Amino acid sequence: MMVKEVLFGKTLEELKQVAKDLGFPGFVAKQLADWLYKKKVTGIDEMLNISKKNRDILKEKYDLGLSAYNKVQESIDGTKKYLFKTISDQYIEAAYIPSENRNTLCVSSQVGCKMGCLFCMTGKQGFQKNLSAGEILNQMVSIDENDKLTNLVYMGMGEPMDNLDEVLKSLEIITSEWGFAWSPRRINVSTIGVVPAMRRFIEESECHLAISMHSPLNDQRKELMPIENVYPIEDVIQTLREYDFGRQRRISFEYIMFEGVNDSKEHALEIAKLINGLHSRVNLIKFHPIPNSPLKGSSNEVMERFKNVLENKGIITTIRKSRGEDIYAACGLLSTKKLVENKSNKDY
Amino acid sequence: MPRKKIELFPHKVVRLTNVVSEVFTLSMERKFDFVPGQVVALAINNEHDPRLYSIASGTGEDVLTILFDIIDGGFLTPQLVQLKPGDEVYISEPFGKFIPGDEDMWWLATGTGIAPFISMVKSGIKLPEKLIHGSRTLDHFLFQELFHDKLGEKYLRFCTAEESPEVYSGRMTEWLKEQSGLPKEIKYYLCGNPNMVVEVRDLILSKGVDFNNIMAEIYF
Known part of the structure; x- marks a missing residue:
C-alpha cells in the first residue's frame, strides 16, 4: 500500500508546492493552511471551498496526518x-x-x-x-x-x-x-x-x-x-x-x-x-x-x-x-x- | 544579521581508508594542536552545518584523523566517502573536554565510540586498567591490533552476534552485571551511542560506583 504524505505540519511554502505539484491554482495553498491551522478540520472532505474534484486528487496522495491520543x-x-x-x-x-x-x-x-x-x-x-x-x-x-x-x-x-x-x-x-x-x-x-x-x-x-x-x-x-x-x-x-x-x-x-x-x-x-x-x-x-x-x-x-x-x-x-x-x-x-x-x- | 557559525578552516584530505565494510578513517592535513579526547566540527563545505567527530589520531602524527561510519540516509557521510587526496574539507579547531587525567581508569566504548581511545593510546597518555569494547560482529573491533598490542589482557572485546575464542560472547552489560565488585576509586570513561552510555552508566551506578567517577561522551 502506498504510504500517503501528511498535510498537517506543512508550512505555507510547502503547501504552495503541494498545490503546484497537483496542478491546483496557487491560492489553494492559503485555503489549505486555513483549513489545517485555523478551522482545524479533521478530514480533507471538510475543506469545502476546495472543489470536490481537487479534494479527491488531494486524498489520493495525502492524509491529513492528525492522530488522537491513545x-x-x-x-x-x-x-x-x-x-x-x-x-x-x-x-x-x-x-x-x-x-x-x-x-x-x-x-x-x-x-x-x-x-x-x-x-x-x-x-x-x-x-x-x-x-x-x-x-x-x-x-x-x-x-x-x-x-x-x-x-x-x-x-x-x-x-x-x-x-x-x-x-x-x-x-x-x-x-x-x-x-x-x-x-x-x-x-x-x-x-x-x-x-x-x-x-x-x-x-x-x-x-x-x-x-x-x-x-x-x-x-x-x-x-x-x-x-x-x-x-x-x-x-x-x-x-x-x-x-x-x-x-x-x-x-x-x-x-x-x-x-x-x-x-x-x-x-x-x-x-x-x-x-x-x-x-x-x-x-x-x-x-x-x-x-x-x-x-x-x-x-x-x-x-x-x-x-x-x-x-x-x-x-x-x-x-x-x-x-x-x-x-x-x-x-x-x-x-x-x-x-x-x-x-x-x-x-x- | 548573518548567522554566526563555528569557524571552519579548509584542510586538504590526505587519505581516506576503508577500515571495514561501512567504517572509514579520513585523514587530513594537520593545522592545530589538540588534546586526546577532543572533537572537531567537520563539513564538506563552508555552507552546510558541520557534524562533530572525535579525533582518532595521535598527537605525534602529522595528520588529523577521524573515524566514521556511513549513515544510511545521512547527509555528510555518503559525501565523505567520495573524497580523494587533495580535496578540501572544512574543520574547526579541536575542542571538547572528554579528557582523562592521570587517575586509574576503565574505558568503555561501542562502534566508532572507540575513536577518542584510539587517539589516547596513540598519543601515549596513561593507559586504562581495562578497555571494554562492544561490537555486533568480529570485524568491527576497530583498531583491535593497536589495543591488543598496547593493552594485552586489559583489552576486553564483547561480541553480540558472532563467536570467537578470543572475545567474550554476548553483551558487555551482561558481563558487568556478573562482576561481584567494580573498582570504586577509579574513573570510568564511556563513549558511544547514547543507549549504551545510559545503560552502562545505570548499571555501574547500581554496582556502587559514584556518579562523580563516570565521564560520558555521547555521539549525537
Missing part, C-alpha cells in the same frame, strides 16, 4: 499526561498543566533522547526518532483542552535543538498569521545548550529560550550532562551574550536542585558570577527521584535559601511549583520506556 492520565492537581502513538508506531507524551492564569502544554520534540542526562527518565529509553513538525503540532491540537491553551513549552521528551528543522517549522506554523497566529512570547523552547543549533534558534525564532544549567561548575556538569564535554556552560552563556534579546524575549536558566550536589551557597554564587549582567532569570526545580538514580531532591528550605542568595545578587529567581508528580508527568519524568520494544541488534 491514553490520558489526570493528576490530583489537574495536570494531565497524554500518550500519543506517532505515525511510525512509537510513543510520546505531552503534559497539560492548567493553572490560575495560564494553561500550558509541554510537548515532546523527539521519541526518546540522545543526550543521556543523568537525572532524566527520557534518556533511559534511548533515542528512537525525531518528530516531524506535524507530530509536534498534533500534540497541541489533539488534546481535549486544545482550545484552552495559552502557553506552550518544548520541554517534554527530546532535545529540541537536536531536531531543530522540525521544531522551527512547527514554530513557524504556530506563530504565522496563516497558521495558529500565536505570539512567540507564549512559547518557551528549552535546550541543554547545543551551541550551533541554539544560535540558529535565536536568530530564526522569536520564542523564549530556556537553558538547562543544573550546575555552574564544568566538572560537575559533565557528570550530570555529557553535553558539557562538547559545549561547556560558559560557552553557552558567552553565546547568549552576543545577542540582544530586547525586553520582551525571555532567557531563563533551568536548575534542578540535587541534595548535596549542586545546592550549596557556593553554587548559587557561581551562577551569579556566570550570568552576571545577562538579562535573564533562574527557575529552580525540585528533583523528582527516578528509578536507580543516585540523586535526591533538595529540601524546600534549601531551595528557599538558594533562591535568596541569587536574589540578593539581583537575579530574578523563581521556584517552579511541582506539577503532575503522581502521574509521572513532572519535569524529567516523561518516558515511554515500557512501551519501547527491546531491540535485538545491540552492539554492546
Whole structure:
C-alpha cells in the first residue's frame, strides 16, 4: 500500500508546492493552511471551498496526518499526561498543566533522547526518532483542552535543538498569521545548550529560550550532562551574550536542585558570577527521584535559601511549583520506556 | 544579521581508508594542536552545518584523523566517502573536554565510540586498567591490533552476534552485571551511542560506583 504524505505540519511554502505539484491554482495553498491551522478540520472532505474534484486528487496522495491520543492520565492537581502513538508506531507524551492564569502544554520534540542526562527518565529509553513538525503540532491540537491553551513549552521528551528543522517549522506554523497566529512570547523552547543549533534558534525564532544549567561548575556538569564535554556552560552563556534579546524575549536558566550536589551557597554564587549582567532569570526545580538514580531532591528550605542568595545578587529567581508528580508527568519524568520494544541488534 | 557559525578552516584530505565494510578513517592535513579526547566540527563545505567527530589520531602524527561510519540516509557521510587526496574539507579547531587525567581508569566504548581511545593510546597518555569494547560482529573491533598490542589482557572485546575464542560472547552489560565488585576509586570513561552510555552508566551506578567517577561522551 502506498504510504500517503501528511498535510498537517506543512508550512505555507510547502503547501504552495503541494498545490503546484497537483496542478491546483496557487491560492489553494492559503485555503489549505486555513483549513489545517485555523478551522482545524479533521478530514480533507471538510475543506469545502476546495472543489470536490481537487479534494479527491488531494486524498489520493495525502492524509491529513492528525492522530488522537491513545491514553490520558489526570493528576490530583489537574495536570494531565497524554500518550500519543506517532505515525511510525512509537510513543510520546505531552503534559497539560492548567493553572490560575495560564494553561500550558509541554510537548515532546523527539521519541526518546540522545543526550543521556543523568537525572532524566527520557534518556533511559534511548533515542528512537525525531518528530516531524506535524507530530509536534498534533500534540497541541489533539488534546481535549486544545482550545484552552495559552502557553506552550518544548520541554517534554527530546532535545529540541537536536531536531531543530522540525521544531522551527512547527514554530513557524504556530506563530504565522496563516497558521495558529500565536505570539512567540507564549512559547518557551528549552535546550541543554547545543551551541550551533541554539544560535540558529535565536536568530530564526522569536520564542523564549530556556537553558538547562543544573550546575555552574564544568566538572560537575559533565557528570550530570555529557553535553558539557562538547559545549561547556560558559560557552553557552558567552553565546547568549552576543545577542540582544530586547525586553520582551525571555532567557531563563533551568536548575534542578540535587541534595548535596549542586545546592550549596557556593553554587548559587557561581551562577551569579556566570550570568552576571545577562538579562535573564533562574527557575529552580525540585528533583523528582527516578528509578536507580543516585540523586535526591533538595529540601524546600534549601531551595528557599538558594533562591535568596541569587536574589540578593539581583537575579530574578523563581521556584517552579511541582506539577503532575503522581502521574509521572513532572519535569524529567516523561518516558515511554515500557512501551519501547527491546531491540535485538545491540552492539554492546 | 548573518548567522554566526563555528569557524571552519579548509584542510586538504590526505587519505581516506576503508577500515571495514561501512567504517572509514579520513585523514587530513594537520593545522592545530589538540588534546586526546577532543572533537572537531567537520563539513564538506563552508555552507552546510558541520557534524562533530572525535579525533582518532595521535598527537605525534602529522595528520588529523577521524573515524566514521556511513549513515544510511545521512547527509555528510555518503559525501565523505567520495573524497580523494587533495580535496578540501572544512574543520574547526579541536575542542571538547572528554579528557582523562592521570587517575586509574576503565574505558568503555561501542562502534566508532572507540575513536577518542584510539587517539589516547596513540598519543601515549596513561593507559586504562581495562578497555571494554562492544561490537555486533568480529570485524568491527576497530583498531583491535593497536589495543591488543598496547593493552594485552586489559583489552576486553564483547561480541553480540558472532563467536570467537578470543572475545567474550554476548553483551558487555551482561558481563558487568556478573562482576561481584567494580573498582570504586577509579574513573570510568564511556563513549558511544547514547543507549549504551545510559545503560552502562545505570548499571555501574547500581554496582556502587559514584556518579562523580563516570565521564560520558555521547555521539549525537
